[in-house]
Amino acid sequence: MPAGAVDTVVFDLGGVLLDWDPRHLYRKLIDDPDELADFLDRVCTSEWHRGHDLGISILESCRELAREHPQHAELIMAWAQRGEEMISGPIEGTVGVLADLRRARVPCFALSNMEAETFPLRLDRFAFMRCFDGYVISGIEGIAKPDPAIFELLLTRHGLDPARTVFIDDSPRNVAAAEQAGVTAIRFGDPEQLRAELRVLGLPV
Numbered sequence: 001m002p003a004g005a006v007d008t009v010v011f012d013l014g015g016v017l018l019d020w021d022p023r024h025l026y027r028k029l030i031d032d033p034d035e036l037a038d039f040l041d042r043v044c045t046s047e048w049h050r051g052h053d054l055g056i057s058i059l060e061s062c063r064e065l066a067r068e069h070p071q072h073a074e075l076i077m078a079w080a081q082r083g084e085e086m087i088s089g090p091i092e093g094t095v096g097v098l099a100d101l102r103r104a105r106v107p108c109f110a111l112s113n114m115e116a117e118t119f120p121l122r123l124d125r126f127a128f129m130r131c132f133d134g135y136v137i138s139g140i141e142g143i144a145k146p147d148p149a150i151f152e153l154l155l156t157r158h159g160l161d162p163a164r165t166v167f168i169d170d171s172p173r174n175v176a177a178a179e180q181a182g183v184t185a186i187r188f189g190d191p192e193q194l195r196a197e198l199r200v201l202g203l204p205v
Contacts, residue, residue, distance in 0.1 A: 006201045008165045013112035015170035016188045017094050018087050025085040043072050053113040053144045093191025095128045097205050104204040107133050111154050115139040134158045146177035
């Protein structure tokens with residue numbers, strides 16, 4: 001795509017702007033690395049967590065899972081009670097990219113798989129989260145990436161031209177889904193790689 005053709009940027013949040021990982025919490029609760037890996041692979045799995053991204057109540061989901069695994073009940077309930085400890089903080093380099101784009105008045109949006117309950121907490125917790133022109137949050141909408149419907153919702157709700165939009169995400173599946181929707185997509189690796197790729201697109205970072 002020629003430089004200057006893209007004039008709107010859409011950010012994923014977790015893994016791009018926020019360092020979110022359940023291990024940040026569970027390393028505090030499970031000393032043995034093998035036990036930690038087994039717990040997240042077998043009990044609080046990514047498939048189970050996807051329900052939260054689709055709008056299922058985190059608390060009710062944890063209570064149900066705790067009934068299925070009573071020996072892990074306290075650990076499971078920590079997901080609901082201490083969930084914000086899964087974020088170690090912002091990814092400062094990417095926050096800097098966002099700040100540069102906002103100073104240059106580039107329209108910026110957020111498209112994130114995130115629970116409905118945690119989104120307002122993070123708006124309060126991180127000032128940069130309030131810098132966007134609009135949001136599409138999976139837990140609020142009941143659809144999650146890489147479902148094509150969430151990209152269509154983003155484009156329609158905010159009147160975005162896919163040919164003039166770039167989407168940034170750390171997941172290869174989500175990047176591929178964005179490209180299928182006609183959006184230029186960047187797989188996030190680190191902030192400097194992101195800056196370089198945005199500059200190639202003619203964006204002022």
